[in-house]
Amino acid sequence: MLSKLFAKRTKTENPSRLQGLFPESNYADNISFGGGCPDESLFPSQALQAAYQKAVGLEKSHSFQYHDVKGPAALRDYLANRARQQGIANASADDILLTAGGQQGIDLVAKLFLEAGDEMAVEAPSYVGALAAFDNYEPVYHEIPLEDDGVNLDYFEEQLKQHPAIKLFYTVPDFHNPTGITMSLAKRQRLVALAERYDFVILEDTPYRDLRYHGESLPSIKSFDTEGRVIFLSSFSKILSPAFRLGWLVASPEIKEQLVNLKLAADLEVPYLAAGTVAAYLADNDLDEHIGQLKQVYRVKLDAMAKALKTYLPADAKISQPEGGFFFWVELGDEIDTRQLLLDEAVPKEHLIYVPSASFYPNWDKNNGLRVNFTGSSLSQIDEGAQRLGRILSPAQLQMAI
Amino acid sequence: MLSKLFAKRTKTENPSRLQGLFPESNYADNISFGGGCPDESLFPSQALQAAYQKAVGLEKSHSFQYHDVKGPAALRDYLANRARQQGIANASADDILLTAGGQQGIDLVAKLFLEAGDEMAVEAPSYVGALAAFDNYEPVYHEIPLEDDGVNLDYFEEQLKQHPAIKLFYTVPDFHNPTGITMSLAKRQRLVALAERYDFVILEDTPYRDLRYHGESLPSIKSFDTEGRVIFLSSFSKILSPAFRLGWLVASPEIKEQLVNLKLAADLEVPYLAAGTVAAYLADNDLDEHIGQLKQVYRVKLDAMAKALKTYLPADAKISQPEGGFFFWVELGDEIDTRQLLLDEAVPKEHLIYVPSASFYPNWDKNNGLRVNFTGSSLSQIDEGAQRLGRILSPAQLQMAI
Numbered sequence: 016m017l018s019k020l021f022a023k024r025t026k027t028e029n030p031s032r033l034q035g036l037f038p039e040s041n042y043a044d045n046i047s048f049g050g051g052c053p054d055e056s057l058f059p060s061q062a063l064q065a066a067y068q069k070a071v072g073l074e075k076s077h078s079f080q081y082h083d084v085k086g087p088a089a090l091r092d093y094l095a096n097r098a099r100q101q102g103i104a105n106a107s108a109d110d111i112l113l114t115a116g117g118q119q120g121i122d123l124v125a126k127l128f129l130e131a132g133d134e135m136a137v138e139a140p141s142y143v144g145a146l147a148a149f150d151n152y153e154p155v156y157h158e159i160p161l162e163d164d165g166v167n168l169d170y171f172e173e174q175l176k177q178h179p180a181i182k183l184f185y186t187v188p189d190f191h192n193p194t195g196i197t198m199s200l201a202k203r204q205r206l207v208a209l210a211e212r213y214d215f216v217i218l219e220d221t222p223y224r225d226l227r228y229h230g231e232s233l234p235s236i237k238s239f240d241t242e243g244r245v246i247f248l249s250s251f252s253k254i255l256s257p258a259f260r261l262g263w264l265v266a267s268p269e270i271k272e273q274l275v276n277l278k279l280a281a282d283l284e285v286p287y288l289a290a291g292t293v294a295a296y297l298a299d300n301d302l303d304e305h306i307g308q309l310k311q312v313y314r315v316k317l318d319a320m321a322k323a324l325k326t327y328l329p330a331d332a333k334i335s336q337p338e339g340g341f342f343f344w345v346e347l348g349d350e351i352d353t354r355q356l357l358l359d360e361a362v363p364k365e366h367l368i369y370v371p372s373a374s375f376y377p378n379w380d381k382n383n384g385l386r387v388n389f390t391g392s393s394l395s396q397i398d399e400g401a402q403r404l405g406r407i408l409s410p411a412q413l414q415m416a417i
Numbered sequence: 418m419l420s421k422l423f424a425k426r427t428k429t430e431n432p433s434r435l436q437g438l439f440p441e442s443n444y445a446d447n448i449s450f451g452g453g454c455p456d457e458s459l460f461p462s463q464a465l466q467a468a469y470q471k472a473v474g475l476e477k478s479h480s481f482q483y484h485d486v487k488g489p490a491a492l493r494d495y496l497a498n499r500a501r502q503q504g505i506a507n508a509s510a511d512d513i514l515l516t517a518g519g520q521q522g523i524d525l526v527a528k529l530f531l532e533a534g535d536e537m538a539v540e541a542p543s544y545v546g547a548l549a550a551f552d553n554y555e556p557v558y559h560e561i562p563l564e565d566d567g568v569n570l571d572y573f574e575e576q577l578k579q580h581p582a583i584k585l586f587y588t589v590p591d592f593h594n595p596t597g598i599t600m601s602l603a604k605r606q607r608l609v610a611l612a613e614r615y616d617f618v619i620l621e622d623t624p625y626r627d628l629r630y631h632g633e634s635l636p637s638i639k640s641f642d643t644e645g646r647v648i649f650l651s652s653f654s655k656i657l658s659p660a661f662r663l664g665w666l667v668a669s670p671e672i673k674e675q676l677v678n679l680k681l682a683a684d685l686e687v688p689y690l691a692a693g694t695v696a697a698y699l700a701d702n703d704l705d706e707h708i709g710q711l712k713q714v715y716r717v718k719l720d721a722m723a724k725a726l727k728t729y730l731p732a733d734a735k736i737s738q739p740e741g742g743f744f745f746w747v748e749l750g751d752e753i754d755t756r757q758l759l760l761d762e763a764v765p766k767e768h769l770i771y772v773p774s775a776s777f778y779p780n781w782d783k784n785n786g787l788r789v790n791f792t793g794s795s796l797s798q799i800d801e802g803a804q805r806l807g808r809i810l811s812p813a814q815l816q817m818a819i
Contacts, residue, residue, distance in 0.1 A: 017645060017671055020584045020618055022532040022554075025675055033681040034486075050483065058481040064473065071466065079460040079658035081452065084436075115517060115684040122683050126553060130424040131533070147682040151528065152424075182422045216422055243419060256481035260688045269419055273427055279435040280549040281524050281683065282517040286662045288691065 024131070024153050032147040032374045038358065042366040046400040049368040051192065051253075051341050052391035054316075057309055058256050062300050063292065069299070070291035078287060084278055086113040086285030090294040091263075098265050101224075102238030103247060110265050112274050113285045117222050117250035117262035121185075122148040123277045124218050124246055127270070128183045129154045135183040136174065136215075138166050140344075140375030140384065142192040145185055145220065156377035157181060161191070163336075165198030168205050175213040182215050188236055190223040190340020193375050193386035197338060200233050207239040215244070216270075222250045223340035225306050228314035230338045243267025251293060253341065254306050259289040313390055319397045320389035327405030341390045347408065352382040356407055365403040426533070426555050434549040434776045440760060444768040448802040451770040453594065453655075453743050454793035456718075459711055460658050464702050465694065471701070472693035480689060486680055488515040488687030492696040493665075500667050504640030505649060512667050514676050515687045519624050519652035519664035523587075524550040525679045526620050526648055529672070530585045531556045537585040538576065538617075540568050542746075542777030542786065544594040547587055547622065558779035559583060563593070565738075567600030570607050577615040584617050590638055592625040592742025595777050595788035599740060602635050609641040617646070618672075624652045625742035627708050630716035632740045645669025653695060655743065656708050661691040715792055721799045722791035729807030743792045749810065754784040758809055767805040
């Protein structure tokens, strides 16, 4: 009844991209390849507990007071140093904005650049949470297909010629969500050149960047940026813990200044209890050593999932070959509707959850793909879950389901 | 250079409402009446520390995992019960949305209702953080003047007749920020009737509601709501601690459902380490007993500030008479520019900070008022700070300053 007062952007007729993304399942033997959860047995819980005690000990009752929108200087110094190590020359603590997880970084960048009708480009498919954030600013989307070495830049350049008003491009270049694809070095360089030539800004979202299990790391897109056109976004969620809701971005002063205003209007400040704890953890522990431990475990899981999918899925299923990150992507025949299969077959019959492809596309119009996560499951769950997925996708079963 | 790509809403020519609101001061004897800070000696630090340990003990390593956008059921049950005790009939845990402080509640409601050019009404003056949030959605503001018993509803109804598209009204009815004014019972009832008649939604922002030091508590506006037109917003920031960044709102299912989508797109979830800690605190402690202790201390401070302002300020200064909350409001002759006085006199010469009035008005056009906080200062700072303010505002001094 009151919905007639809602802003136009509130498209009540569309499903929510994030609410209900994972169907409920109460089966005791349910296996979820759905979320993007780290393996929680790898959280350095004791060190994080000690870090919390240290953070509160440092500020005592002031720990529970208001703080500010900047967050601890030591944490921003650490992140600036890390950015410089990753080839982002001259990054300083003043260039760092701490955000409520990477998600808030995406939302604030969207809010800074996008007005209803503004044009932006996204990889197709794209991270569902990013699309959920962008949707609220009502952009006109241009979808750029992914290839095995990243976004199709020939196609993108054609789009830029036809649509010179494109002002923002969102990409997950390292172990892309949902596909696991990594953008090649040559494409990273050419992408920056395109941004300069066609005057747009790149949001480089890199939550999985440090989690490479095979092959050699590539320079960030931001490392080729000379005009302040690239916003580098990352997060502690995958490499330390999602519970602190702590992301960060590196942006030029012109952009960062405005993002600070938007952050203030959104939630006023960086929570000290979270940011102070992470700062204390980083002072007393070696994050890269911890990441090394994660990589050892996740490498085994990635290899197990690759093998299991190849073993159990039909030969014509196209399976991505990620070298890191959290996800595999599976593409099936055009006649397959993976959302219907999820609700009718996977959840009730096989007790398996994955994420169907539609919500990863701006217009919800590709139904024949699915994303599977491997970090949050045990090795036996990976094997068993892939077997179940294989049964769901077997030609005989599909015939019945369609 | 890249600012030409920013959304129209990014008004780089305007000052930021929140960034730089409090000028820096490094004087050792600086007194700040600026922020809205609780007295941090009153935080129940030990109980909060114990609550954190309990929360982490409950979930162990899962504490550091992703959680969800709902937050702990026990906390929402507690808040629903509290809402019912305050006259919000039938409030259930499902009607509660937990937010990143009250600020996020304001921002999400603005995002749900306001499109560029949409019309809304605000009290004049209004909470600066709310205006900062609203600004980003580019509403057309209608300013409704405040009287000693709350917003001028005769004037408001005239505006509603002339501008029937007004869809949202924002109010702080209890110990208003910045003025300290409380809306009368009769006006609360009539306001709901106006909302029904002229078809708008009320955002009732009540962070100070429980902090009444004199007189009798009044029913919330939401308690008169029969059509789901009132969104009741509150926060733990003033009654427990701002560090958890935990607010909550009570809204009808139609509205709450959409706010959940917007919350997901903004930052994905309610942080467990914060919400779980507050839930554990509430399970083991009596919040109302704690609030009773706050009120004892703040009542003495309020009385001291009232007396000091009356003693030291010029006789023609109009000083509000709050019965609770955090703030007094002072209005001076139209020729006074309190921002200029702050920067030229108060900070450098008297080592005193207050908040000048301009940023509390949608159009920054009233310069002759100022807000002083009394909860964050000691009794001696209250007396000394009011003396300093009296010197700055003395007729002789003002003559020189103008």
